[in-house]
Amino acid sequence: MENTADSPAKNRSATLLRWAMIVLAIVALMVLLRFLPLDQLIVSVKDWIAGLGFWGPIVLTVLYIVATVLFVPGTLLTLVAGALFGLAIGTAIVSIGSTVGAALAFLIARYAARDKVAAMAKGNRHFSAIDRAIGEGGWKVVGLLRLSPAIPFNVQNYLYGLTSIKFWPCVLTSWIAMLPGTFLYVYLGHVTGAAIGSDRQRTPLEWVMLAIGLLATVAVTVYVTRLANQKLKDQVDDLDSVDSSNDH
Incomplete structure (x- = not known):
């Protein structure tokens, strides 16, 4: 009984510790980037993008699509989008790139490489529960x-092609649900770019406002992620209960 009662408290403590470490890692990254000699690199990248003119955001979007299909993590590209293009354009670039890439991965899994993706799915212990949950919900x-970090983003893209969900509901839902995480990393890239690539010294008030915005974005993302994890767990538990009842 004692172990059962302590389990929720331990889970909450583990979750809080995990997110505290993420926040500390973000702060450490910002501090390191603030003092590391990366100004020349940022200027070089900005000059290259500026040299592309109108094609700069388009090239970055295409790179994001290709990275998504090839299982390359897009975190770095997301940070670059925020640092170079700001919140609005950066979010649009990453949102379009990640959504189109996810849609292509879905189609590849469903029509072009179903056997290979199915073999990959067998090695994922979550897939069976996900398949049944999607069949119900x-x-x-x-x-x-999409709101939960239970399964990596690039893996989800291919796994959905094996489930019963239709293409457009999957793509539209993915686009909307990925926006909070997209905005968080673009904002982090924006703050990082402001820290190491600005042409003028920012005032303490500006840094405070940037930090408050980042922390607020992290807090909202954490809250939404926790709600999604709990709801997803309830969904899977309900299916397991039904299966147990049918077995008996």
Whole structure:
């Protein structure tokens, strides 16, 4: 009984510790980038993008699509988008790139490489539960999974092609549900770019406002992620209960 009672408290403590470490890592990254000699690198990248003119954001979007299909983590590209283009354009670039890339991965899994993706899915212990949950909840479960870090983003893109969900509900739900995480990393890139690539010294008030905005974005993302994890767990537990009842 004591172990059962302590379990929720331990889970909460583990979750809080994990997110505290993430926040500390973000702060450490910003501090390191502030003092490391990376100004020349940022200027070089900005000059290259500026040299592309109108094609700069388009090239970055295409790179994001290719990276998504090839299982390359897009975190660095997301940070670059925020640092070079700011919140609005940076979010648009990453949102379009990640959504189109996810859609292409879905189509590849469903029509072009189904056997290979199915073999990959067998090695994922979550896939069976996800498949059944999507069969029951459809796009709602996809939305919860996109908000949850339970399965890596690039893996989800291919796994959905094996499930019963239709293409457009999956793509539209993914686009909407991925926006909070997209905005968080673009904002981090924006703050990082402001720290190491600005042409003028920012005032303490500006740094405070940037920090408050980042922390608020992290807090909202953490809250939404926790809600999604709990809802997803409830969904899977309900399916397991039904399966147990049918077995008996």
